[in-house]
Amino acid sequence: MKAGKTVLVAAEYACIAGFLFTSYRADRAMTKAGIGNLDLFAFWSRCTWLVVTIFLLLWMLATVISLLDRQRKYFASPAEYWKHLLPDVLLPPVIFIVSWLAYMLSA
Numbered sequence: 001m002k003a004g005k006t007v008l009v010a011a012e013y014a015c016i017a018g019f020l021f022t023s024y025r026a027d028r029a030m031t032k033a034g035i036g037n038l039d040l041f042a043f044w045s046r047c048t049w050l051v052v053t054i055f056l057l058l059w060m061l062a063t064v065i066s067l068l069d070r071q072r073k074y075f076a077s078p079a080e081y082w083k084h085l086l087p088d089v090l091l092p093p094v095i096f097i098v099s100w101l102a103y104m105l106s107a
Contacts, residue, residue, distance in 0.1 A: 012092040015055035022048040062088045
């Protein structure tokens with residue numbers, strides 16, 4: 001289960017990197033004044049939407065797996081349970097939102 005969890009977390013972080021890349025490319029294809037390549041902007045926007053969708057599906061899968069894992073394991077304390085959830089369930093959405101906010105504030 002540990003190797004599968006690592007692959008799932010790596011895929012979530014790859015989606016975050018893909019989101020930043022595709023949204024940057026979409027931003028560069030079109031200026032704020034509406035001048036640019038509309039077809040290229042639409043392509044990169046669709047790619048961004050696809051990456052976000054894949055991220056959300058992976059995150060939901062990680063959440064379900066963690067809930068099922070919670071039923072099989074006994075955790076000595078609530079802190080141990082939250083520590084177990086941190087790398088694959090709690091941290092990726094936080095990083096996703098923080099990176100999106102940082103990107104939006106830098107533009």
